[in-house]
Amino acid sequence: MAQLKTFSVHPSPAIAPSLHATENPLHHQFWKAKPSSFKQLGSRARVGASKLQVIKAVARSDTEAEISETTKGKGLRGKLNKVVLAYSGGLDTSVIVPWLRENYGCDVVCFTADVGQGIKELEGLEQKAKASGASQLVVKDLREEFVRDYIFPCLRAGAVYERKYLLGTSMARPVIAKGKEMIRHVLLLGSQLHHVNVRFELTFFALNPKLNVVAPWREWDITGREDAIEYAKKHNIPVPVTKKSIYSRDRNLWHLSHEGDILEDPANEPKKDMYMMSVDPEDAPDQAEYVEIGIESGLPVSVNGKRLSPASLLAELNEIGGRHGIGRIDMVENRLVGMKSRGVYETPGGTILFAAARELEFLTLDRETIQVKDSLALKYAELVYAGRWFDPLRESMDAFMQKITETTTGTVVLKLYKGSVNVTSRKSPFSLYRQDISSFESGQIYDQADAAGFIRLYGLPMRVRAMLEQGM
Secondary structure (H helix, E strand, O other): OOOOOOOOOOOOOOOOOOOOOOOOHHHOEEEEEOHHHOOOEOOOOOOOOOOOEEEOOOOOOHHHHHHHHHOOOOOOOOOOOEEEEEOOOOHHHHHHHHHHHHHHOOEEEEEEEEOOOOHHHHOOHHHHHHHHOOOEEEEEEOHHHHHHHHHHHHHHHOOOEOOOEOOHHHHHHHHHHOOOOOEEEEEEOOOOOOHHHHHHHHHHHHHOOOOOOEOHHHOOOOOOHHHHHHHHHHOOOOOOOEOOEOOEEEEOOOOEEEEOHHHHOOOOOOOHHHOOOOOOHHHOOOOOEEEEEEEEOOEEEEEOOEEOOHHHHHHHHHHHHHOOOOOEEEEEEEOOOOOEEEEEEEOHHHHHHHHHHHHHHHHHOOHHHHHHHHHHHHHHHHHHHOOOOOOHHHHHHHHHHHHHOOOOOEEEEEEEEOOEEEEEEEEOOOOOOOHHHHOOOOOOOOOOOHHHHHHHHHOHHHHHHHHHHOOO
């Protein structure tokens, strides 16, 4: 087994990554940071405020005294002074805290980035972190930045991976990895599937090539979730899962993904009680609901005439879409590393927004522009999925998408009913649709007689080939 490496680089506020841990335990990161770089708040501080928050450590207890005593010496693999763990309270992050202390004799500060995983995901995290052996918990709110700077550009581009996946997890990785904290050490908790590692590490390479990455998943002897559960039990660490119910989930403001357990067999139908963001379409209201989406230059700005911030707008549509069973997909996707994986995704608000943006583009973009945009959207989605958010190619494509959607402004009304989304109305001051031209009635601009010459010219290649084949 390779020796875990440590290193030092000069901190750079402009490029140092921030942290977030999701419920998916294979997606977590570690940083060594100065605790003084985080503001200390009182015990009544509200989790999820817009500025950087710290849940202040409680008074020194016997447990903390034991932690300090444990971290005085060198660990089994070496010595680190202090690391910051991207923490979700899930299985792997709970296990990693004692593993780090045991193997590197270090003080562990847990860090959670709020990208909309929900208040239930954040409640009780301090207690969980401390029970695992951490010294304190830090929380930072990235919801508005996540939606404004990552989700909305993908929406404007029409980026969908392999016909179905709306890139919920993929979009969250760059906003998590990019931050302002003063960082000296980076330790990456590597996924066994490695595609998650790629997304984080490529962001580090793009923003600070001096950073080295250490991956405990490529070092330790814990080979799976059941091993992690056994490790937790051995060290008396409370964990949120059991061997009877092992789903790997990743939740943010855009979506909720489900993997593992019975889903590993593509022949198995997902259990009804697995879903969390949406009701079963069969149980959705019998009365349809209409929702109006306002869009300016390709970006959503309002719901039912009410202007909202990006994060608030998405949260509103998640609630509306969720109660009508909107946005469930079940797919087998091709992972970056070549293997196939089955996942089930809930994206209620995102599904509504994609439908609205697409319908408005049919009014405002011409045929060739739509075709080129759709072809580029495929590559755009592949780049995001592969962790290449900061690649100059994606940034250049984004500039094209921004330019081409300048006139994609207007409103779209959608009808939501038992899992379906159907357009009922679309309006735009830049609409290319002209009723006086498109009408079946004769008009001055379009003359039916013009069709004869057009058809003869348009069909000329086919006519010439037929003449050749028939010896004419």
